[in-house]
Amino acid sequence: MPKHHRSNALFRIRFHGRGGQGVKTASRILGQAFFLAGYEVQDAPRYGAERRGATIFAYVRASHDSIYERGIIRRPDLVVVADETLVEIPAAGVLQGVTKTTVVLIHSKLTAEDWIKRYTPLEKVVILHPVKTRRQELHLDSAACAGAAACLAGVITRDHLQRAIEEEFVGQKGSLVQANLTQALDAYNQMALDSGLVIAGSGDQGTTPASPDWIDLPFEAADISAPTIHAALTSTQVTTGLWRTLRPVVDENICRRCGLCSSYCPEGVISLDDQGIPVIDYVHCKGCLVCVVECPAHAIHAHPEPVPEGEQT
Numbered sequence: 001m002p003k004h005h006r007s008n009a010l011f012r013i014r015f016h017g018r019g020g021q022g023v024k025t026a027s028r029i030l031g032q033a034f035f036l037a038g039y040e041v042q043d044a045p046r047y048g049a050e051r052r053g054a055t056i057f058a059y060v061r062a063s064h065d066s067i068y069e070r071g072i073i074r075r076p077d078l079v080v081v082a083d084e085t086l087v088e089i090p091a092a093g094v095l096q097g098v099t100k101t102t103v104v105l106i107h108s109k110l111t112a113e114d115w116i117k118r119y120t121p122l123e124k125v126v127i128l129h130p131v132k133t134r135r136q137e138l139h140l141d142s143a144a145c146a147g148a149a150a151c152l153a154g155v156i157t158r159d160h161l162q163r164a165i166e167e168e169f170v171g172q173k174g175s176l177v178q179a180n181l182t183q184a185l186d187a188y189n190q191m192a193l194d195s196g197l198v199i200a201g202s203g204d205q206g207t208t209p210a211s212p213d214w215i216d217l218p219f220e221a222a223d224i225s226a227p228t229i230h231a232a233l234t235s236t237q238v239t240t241g242l243w244r245t246l247r248p249v250v251d252e253n254i255c256r257r258c259g260l261c262s263s264y265c266p267e268g269v270i271s272l273d274d275q276g277i278p279v280i281d282y283v284h285c286k287g288c289l290v291c292v293v294e295c296p297a298h299a300i301h302a303h304p305e306p307v308p309e310g311e312q313t
Contacts, residue, residue: 009200010065011039011153012073015058015145016094017082018288019051020266022142025168026082027058029146029184032164033156034062042067053266053288055092062153063200076102078152078198080145084108085293087119095121103198105148107141126152126194128187147184147191154196161188244287246302250278254299261291261300 013030017023024045031043039062046057059073075097084106086092098104103124106115112125128148130141143165150156165184169177250261257276269281270291278291278300292300 010061010063010067010069011078011198011200012076013060013062013078013080013149013153013198014073014076015060015080015082016086016092017056017058017142017145018086018266018290019047019054019056021056021082023056023058023082023145026080026142026146026149027060029143029161029164029168030149030156031060031062032167033146033150033160034060034153036160036163037156039064039155040067042069046072051286053286053290055086055089057093073097075099077200078102078149079104080149081106081108082141082145084110085290087115088293089289095119098122100124101199103152105145105152107145124197126191126197128190141183143180143184144187147187150184151188151191151195152198153200154198158185158188161185244285245305246287246289247282247285247305248280248287248289248291248300249303250280251299251301252277254297256297256299258296261295264290264294266290 011034013027015023015027017026027043027045031041035041042059042061044059046059047054057072061067061069061073079094079098079102081087081094081104087094087106098121100123103126104115104122105126105128107128107130108115109130110127112127115125115127116122126148128144146164147161150161161184162181165181166177169180248261255277257272259272259276259278261278262270262272266288267284267286269284271279271281273279280291289302292302
């Protein structure tokens with residue numbers, strides 16, 4: 001056990017990812033590993049819009065004492081980023097509460113130096129390099145994130161991690177369990193030099209609750225009263241639901257015709273025409289804006305949803 005860990009210190013760990021990447025599973029694996037190591041544990045996910053590609057958070061707290069904190073972890077000791085594209089999206093809140101003592105683990109092909117140069121708040125960055133595997137070896141990056149986080153905590157052994165994964169995937173096919181186990185233990189080994197880097201309790205929340213982030217919504221004038229529904233099926237502009245407030249728009253003059261946006265789109269709604277220009281199916285686009293972040297030429301921009309004719313005020 002690293003000497004800087006107090007016996008009654010509280011680990012505060014925050015996971016960030018997108019729906020479908022197994023962030024909830026990663027937090028459950030890490031929480032179970034902490035429990036097997038003799039800790040009191042909390043682990044809980046937090047959803048926005050429950051859809052593939054949407055941002056998702058998960059929180060893990062672990063301590064030898066009873067845990068009375070609840071809710072959002074505002075000042076984490078460790079931030080685990082399963083999808084590096086989220087760092088560049090302010091609304092995802094990846095860097096919220098990050099201090100000089102916070103360890104930030106990023107699943108990325110870039111180096112730690114690259115991330116530190118990009119973002120001033122980052123000082124203690126650890127990179128979890130993606131591992132290439134055969135397609136038939138079904139695995140989840142979530143297992144790798146959990147394995148790396150377990151090693152960085154410095155109080156979880158490989159045996160604790162292995163048992164946690166076996167319990168998480170109990171009843172699943174042996175090949176699936178083994179693939180996740182291999183992924184997690186490889187990530188655990190990859191973090192060996194930084195084992196115990198996370199300082200438990202460094203992100204102390206304090207005794208005064210943080211003020212809420214208020215959002216002021218302007219009152220929209222109505223003829224008689226509001227809110228009111230004038231007719232059925234009033235959401236034809238957003239066929240997939242009401243969550244899309246921004247839509248990606250391609251600037252054909254800048255587009256390099258590389259096709260990366262089509263490859264990265266989690267819903268597969270971007271196709272390429274005969275000239276290689278991206279064509280976006282807005283009927284099924286959910287507005288996750290992954291294409292905006294991934295476009296190397298910055299040819300895709302986020303634009304507010306247009307207001308239907310006759311509804312302008």
